[in-house]
Amino acid sequence: MHPYRYHRPGSLAEAEEVLAGDGDPRPLAGGMSLIPVMKHRLAAPSDLVDLAAIGGLTGITVEPATLGIRAMTRHAAVAASPSVRERIPALAALAGGIGDPLVRNRGTIGGSLANNDPAACYPSAVLALDAEIVTAGRRIPADNFFLGLFETALEPGELIVEVRFPVPAAASYRKFPNPASRFSVVGVFVARLADGAVRVAVTGAGPCVFRVKAFERALAASFAPGALADLSVAADGLTSDIHGSAAYRAHLIGVLAEDAVADCA
Amino acid sequence: MYFGQRLTRREDDKFLKGRGRFVDDIEPAGTAHIAFVRSPHAHARIRGIDAAPARALPGVLRVLTAADWQAAGLGALTCVHPMPFSDGRPMNEELRPALASGKVHHVGDVVAAVVAEDRYAALDGADAVAVDYEALPAVTDIARSLDEDAPVLHQRFGSNLVFEIERGDRAATAAVFDAAHHVVALTLDTHRVAGCPLEPRAYLSRFDEATEDITLWATSQTPHYLRRWLAKYALGVPEHKLRVISPDVGGGFGLKTHFAVEVSTVVWASILLGRPVKWTSTRAEALMSDAQARDHHTRARMAFDRDGRILALEVDTIAALGAYLSNFAPSIPGNSYPQTVTGLYTTPNLHLRVRGAYTNTVPIDAYRGSGRPEATFVNERLLENGARELGIDVAEIRRRNLIPAEAFPYTTPVGRAYDCGDPPALFDKLLEIAGYEGLRAEQRRLGDRGVRMGIGIACFLDKSGTGSSRNLASRGGLHGGYESAIVRIHSDGRATVFVGSHSHGQGHDTTFCQIAADRLGLPIEDIALVEGDTGSIPFGNGTWGSRSLSVGGVAIMQAADRVIDKARRLAAHMLECAEEDLLYENAVFSVRGTDRLLGFADVADAAYHGAVLPADGSMEPGLEETVFYEPPDTNDPQAMHLAVVLVEPRSGKVTVRDYFTADDCGNIVNPLIVEGQVVGGLAQGLGQALMERVVYDGGAAGQLFSGTLMDYALPRASDMPGVRMTFQETPAPSNPLGVKGGSETGTIGAPAAIGNAVVDALWDLGVRHVRQPFTPDAVWHSLEDAAG
Ligand SMILES: Cc1cc2nc3c(=O)[nH]c(=O)nc-3n(C[C@H](O)[C@H](O)[C@H](O)COP(=O)(O)OP(=O)(O)OC[C@H]3O[C@@H](n4cnc5c(N)ncnc54)[C@H](O)[C@@H]3O)c2cc1C
Secondary structure, eight states, X not given: OOOOEEEOOSSHHHHHHHHTSSSXXXXXXXXXXXXXXXXXXXXXXXXXXXXXXXXXXXXXXXXXXXXXXXXXXXXXXXXXXXXXXXXXXXXXXXXXXXXXXXXXXXXXXXHHHHHTOTTOSHHHHHHHTTOEEEESSOEEEHXXXXXXXXXXXXXXTOOEEXXXXXXXSEEEEEEEEOTTTOSEEEEEEEXXXXXXXXXXXXXXXXXXXXXXXXXXXXXHHOOSGGGGTTOOOOOTTOOOBTTBOHHHHHHHXXXXXHHHHHHHO | OOTTOOOOOTTHHXXXXXXXXXXXXXXXXXOEEEEEEEOSSSSEEEEEEEOHHHHTSTTEEEEEEXXXXXXXXXXXXXXXXOOOXXXXXXXXXXXXXXXXXXXXXSTTOEEEEEEESSHHHHHHHHXXXXXXXEEOOOOOOGGGTTSXXXXXXXXXXXXXXXXXXXXXXXXXXXXXXXXXXXEEEEEOOEEEEXXXXXXXOEEEEEEETTTTEEEEEEOOSOHHHHHHHIIIIISOOOGGGEEEEOOSOOOOTTTTTSOOTTHHHHHHHHHHHTSOEEEEOOHHHHHHHSOEEEEEEEEEEEEEOTTOOEEEEXXXXXXXXXXXXXXXXXXXXXXXXXXXXXXXXXXXXXXXXXXXXXXXXXXXXXXXTTTHHHHXXXXXXXXXXXXXXXXXXHHHHHHTTBOOGGGOSEEOTTSOEEOOOOHHHHHHHHHHHHTHHHHHHHHHHHXXXXXXXXXXXXXXXXOBOOOOHHHHHHTTOOSOOOEEEEEEEOTTSOEEEEESSOOSSSOHHHHHHHHHHHHHTOOGGGEEEEOSBTTTSOOOOOSOTTOIIIIIIHHHHHHHHHHHHHHHHHHHHHHTSOGGGEEEXXXXXXXXXXXXXXXXXXXXXXXXXXXXXXXXXXXXXXXXXXXXXXXXXXXXXXXXEEEEEEEETTTTEEEEEEEEEEEEOBSOSOHHHHHHHHHHHHHHHHHHHHTOOOOBOOSSSOOBSXXXXXXXXXXXXXXXXXXXEEEOOOXXXXXXXXXXXOSSHHHHHHHHXXXXXXXXXXXXXXXXXXXXXXOHHHHHHHHHHHHO
């Protein structure tokens, strides 16, 4: 690890001030992604702005048709939340399946989304549920948030404060875990929204989370596993790595999507 | 009697409470730290090294490169088990350099070392060393290593061939294949894995400027070897000025035996700077520098008669040795592998060719099982495919081929004699605890419901004890096979046992003291064990090859017996009786038929006081004995595994549901510890079978893909099936304790048993083989291939 200055601001405004400063300041949430890259000396921020002491950045709010999760809410808290379990059980299950207990007790939803790891779980939920990313200054729809490999619509220094999930009619997340890290080799989030729209988001399989429109159309016509029987995702452009070839990942997307649809029945 | 008791491990209390003392816990005042500059290339020419920017950094004390090493006239690391060609030519030996010069040959190869005031300054210094590389094409795939157009690592040999050996009879075997009723042929690769002990390697060297003594604290399974190698081969320091201490060590599995690349530089730097110097490996460094294992490319055939009797085995293997030869590397494919490849069957004909080869990868060396997992995979996969093709049940075909008890000692086609055993009886025990017939019925029932269950078996031989020294030498070894022990009785009658082996998880403090307590007639609480310090222990060959108990345990037993002999003579003198009239029980000598008694502690007290010894000087004072025990032979533990797997054909996912083991590791001193060793080995074997895999890109770049534990998959508790174990105790004839090695069978059998089970589950879909490890991706691709 290289030397850096550590800050622990008590308010968003203070945090934003440090983040707007010179050098290469970075927000620190759970540190589950950022600290390991710093230890490997692959990242060397000049300043770490710990978000942990900022009031109002944790917790889950329940509105009639929406669930709001504040950015610093830990995965373990989402997994255990009765409100999440009742309204979007697939989201609670997703959070409960991230990494291991240590990671879940430290890692946050805001950190996960800002990081946009290609194998992270949350991005698929945000995209499939058509959630909104709330920052200090704006609201970013899911479809505009995830731009590419570790790339999001966030401006430098812009902080996620909340994620707002519309409560769906039905949803399920199916993940095939990487045996080493427990990230997804492929994760498929299927959601039937309150208005009847169906969205299918895939993580782990490519450089960035993506929707499978062909599956969505078929499922909008008939929301049953059989609807996907004749469909497949092309392997072109998908990830090939030591945990699975592109062809295998393409195949898994179909398998997991079918299973997720079956879960929703 | 403590022998045979399930004592809980005495050493665990301190470990569970975090009170172990490991190398990294030790930090004398003024310790400097070292960081290594490692090659990012698999193969490259070093055009220049500019250390000036590093030297200019605050806190940097010294930068060392190959040029400094050569200028200091230092030697080389060593390979203590060479393997000549079958025609007697010496192997093509390229030793691992402490600091690479001219070229680098694998990702992680050490190019320079930076010594600094603290770890951070050392790492900054290492980043600042500018190395100018000219990248060269690399070969990391063992199957391609000997191709005409493969990049050659060490030009002076003209190819990547290290050695080529043939065993058995080529012509006779070929003739049997030509006439055989049935032949099975498969490509049976065993992939490369990394050892991954919990505690990474660490070294701390302190040079005392007043006495010029060097003390090295090292994570070593073999502290005396390390001292000898440093003194004799690498640094030329006198052995009596170098003390190696291996304190608590958190796992080794073989890779803490080897003469690792970093250690000599750490010691050398401490001499140069006149202060303590320390290096503790990170996990990422471990995955690119600790010796790795397996990595065989094998084509093999097995010939059967119409009743399923094995007629012949033919094996052609290219075995990776990595970029350089590590200590024992050539002997693994050269000795262990051929000696165990026919396993527990009466295979009458064998032809085997093994070619050792260099690739641009981390050097290979011994890792739990070394050579036997690769051999067992070949033998057992061929046998089960043969059984299915012949329509014979896989249990039945084994009954027809297992070596019968009366055939022992049994000599194999490579001339190796197995000492003792009763494989058919062991096999019956395995099938009984597994409920084999019931499992087959369940498999049919589940199959009717579309659930794919597979049952796989592996029967195999371990090979432990490694002695005698003469035997080892006849197979090329430049190291001994004996073990040393001192049993020292203190003047209060309590004992300290010193032994040349080294426990790093095996429970020696318990097992060895059980033996000493029995022989000395003392309560185990009165005995302490000391291992891992060349300053207080006579030269020992350390812990590897499952040798500690059958060699070191016997040394302890003999030293204890000699102590009691002397105590008896002294007691007879003190009680004024004949030795034959003395009884010794529960630490008390008594004169038969009288009420005269003398406690062992009183005898010890007298031995150290010295005044009451026989006046004629026929007895020396003190009560301590040293033994160097040379075992007459190795021993041959045997084991059998049965794995039950569930395979999901849609995703290719394999779950090992149940696991059954039957071990014959001779007499068992402590069943609890042996069971722990079986399960621990099994976890590593299951890891190898299902998920662990060192991966290089395979192309010309030779990059390492499995560089952290985020990609190198280690099994977790939740991956482990329920395990049921049974044991058969056939006493080893070659040692008076009747013990054999008991800690490597888990890694040896699991890939074969699990592999057989996976193929069993998918046989009717046309799958004949799945490449290791049996990841979902691999299983799915096999299904796709089978579907055509
Ligand atoms: C062993 C292991 C296993 C894992 N397994 C999984 C898994 O199965 N599924 C999965 O989805 N993830 C997994 N993760 C990742 C984990 O969920 C991380 O917690 C997450 O990716 C990052 O969250 P964090 O709070 O730790 O963020 P940090 O590491 O603190 O930060 C990550 C990045 O986000 C930025 N950031 C943090 N908070 C904000 C904010 N509010 N606004 C703007 N930028 C911000 C930081 O500056 C940094 O660049 C795993 C991680 C590990 C170490």
